[in-house]
Amino acid sequence: MKVSKKIINLETESAFAILAKATKLASEGKDIINLGIGQPDFPTPRNIQEAGIKAIKDGHHGYTPSNGILPLREAVSEQIYNDYNVNINSDQILITPGGKPTIFYSSLILGCKGNEIIYPDPGFPIYRSMIKFSGAKGIPLELSEEDNFEININKLEKLITKKTSLIIINNPNNPTGSFMNKKKIDEIVKMLEKYPDVFIMSDEIYSKIIFNDQEMPSFINYESIRDRLIILEGWSKTFCMTGWRLGWSMWPKKLYEYANKLCVNDHSCPNIISQYAGLEALKGPKDEIKKIKQEFQNRKNFVHKKLNELENMTCFEPGGAFYAFPNISLSGYNGQKFSDIALEEKGVALVPGTSFGNSAKNFVRLSYANSMENLEKAIYKLSAI
Numbered sequence: 001m002k003v004s005k006k007i008i009n010l011e012t013e014s015a016f017a018i019l020a021k022a023t024k025l026a027s028e029g030k031d032i033i034n035l036g037i038g039q040p041d042f043p044t045p046r047n048i049q050e051a052g053i054k055a056i057k058d059g060h061h062g063y064t065p066s067n068g069i070l071p072l073r074e075a076v077s078e079q080i081y082n083d084y085n086v087n088i089n090s091d092q093i094l095i096t097p098g099g100k101p102t103i104f105y106s107s108l109i110l111g112c113k114g115n116e117i118i119y120p121d122p123g124f125p126i127y128r129s130m131i132k133f134s135g136a137k138g139i140p141l142e143l144s145e146e147d148n149f150e151i152n153i154n155k156l157e158k159l160i161t162k163k164t165s166l167i168i169i170n171n172p173n174n175p176t177g178s179f180m181n182k183k184k185i186d187e188i189v190k191m192l193e194k195y196p197d198v199f200i201m202s203d204e205i206y207s208k209i210i211f212n213d214q215e216m217p218s219f220i221n222y223e224s225i226r227d228r229l230i231i232l233e234g235w236s237k238t239f240c241m242t243g244w245r246l247g248w249s250m251w252p253k254k255l256y257e258y259a260n261k262l263c264v265n266d267h268s269c270p271n272i273i274s275q276y277a278g279l280e281a282l283k284g285p286k287d288e289i290k291k292i293k294q295e296f297q298n299r300k301n302f303v304h305k306k307l308n309e310l311e312n313m314t315c316f317e318p319g320g321a322f323y324a325f326p327n328i329s330l331s332g333y334n335g336q337k338f339s340d341i342a343l344e345e346k347g348v349a350l351v352p353g354t355s356f357g358n359s360a361k362n363f364v365r366l367s368y369a370n371s372m373e374n375l376e377k378a379i380y381k382l383s384a385i
């Protein structure tokens with residue numbers, strides 16, 4: 001069998017394996033609370049669902065341009081303007097099947113043997129996987145509890161070399177729930193201005209789930225680095241549309257055609273029905289989304305308080321996304337063992353910190369995309385580990 005060496009380097013996202021294990025245990029009759037999965041537990045808002053149904057009935061069944069339908073790209077530009085007061089032409093916007101392709105494409109375009117790509121650790125596991133696949137050397141940037149899991153700028157700067165082609169940043173962060181405010185992003189950009197050959201991929205997929213009335217400090221706002229900036233965004237988390245597979249990205253003009261060619265080669269175009277639903281999400285009423293954000297904030301407050309009352313863990317306060325990242329070292333177990341016991345003995349699915357890199361051995365990720373009732377039950381069960 002002559003399997004490509006590249007494919008052997010490919011890693012996976014263990015949240016999916018945990019979901020499969022939890023589903024299997026549930027099908028065998030075990031009472032399982034799933035706090036492992038990273039998707040909102042709310043249905044896609046009704047008006048968006050209906051726009052999808054209407055798209056089918058209106059006969060939208062065929063291919064679209066590979067970069068997405070123009071009205072949708074224009075709606076994204078308009079949203080960028082409304083959110084950040086920046087004019088980005090729709091010809092820099094690429095619509096893709098979810099946010100993941102942006103990780104894939106930026107790694108393939110900027111990663112090859114001899115190049116280095118810096119990525120957050122702990123961080124979304126697909127970064128490391130795709131960097132390895134591209135042939136580039138992945139350089140982990142450790143995010144540590146003592147920095148509130150924010151980027152330590154000195155640490156980051158020390159990792160930049162002549163070989164660095166790309167730096168991946170994720171704010172708000174999966175898995176920690178950490179959020180870096182504008183002051184912090186200002187400082188990061190100031191440092192990045194010294195390295196004009198390095199591209200930046202800012203994964204802002206959780207930009208609309210931030211708490212305590214903070215404003216999202218998007219990298220889009222910084223003109224000094226915009227000609228080497230890729231933004232990863234999408235509908236999955238904001239509009240509860242994970243299964244619709246719809247994302248958008250902003251590309252520097254000099255890379256756009258490479259990314260678009262990858263789209264043609266990979267999937268021809270994004271799903272047309274999802275694109276019409278995505279258009280309604282951007283243009284239609286946002287009341288449901290506001291309620292969902294408030295509910296996440298309530299849950300965050302509850303989970304943060306309750307976890308810190310337990311004797312076997314401590315938890316820093318998340319500023320965004322829907323994850324808590326408790327340090328469970330007081331339990332005497334590492335994150336992997338703690339998650340195994342949580343699932344097998346207590347029926348609570350969590351994800352060990354090591355699923356997100358090598359640095360967070362004593363942590364677990366708990367997704368509070370679940371009802372208050374289940375969160376309360378699950379935390380009670382975890383208290384006994």
Ligand SMILES: Cc1ncc(COP(=O)(O)O)c(C=O)c1O
Pocket residue numbers: 038097098099100101124170173174203205234235236242246247
């Ligand atoms: C940080 C981060 N980036 C990207 C993605 C991918 O999103 P999508 O489901 O739209 O591909 C996820 C999904 O969990 C994520 O957590």
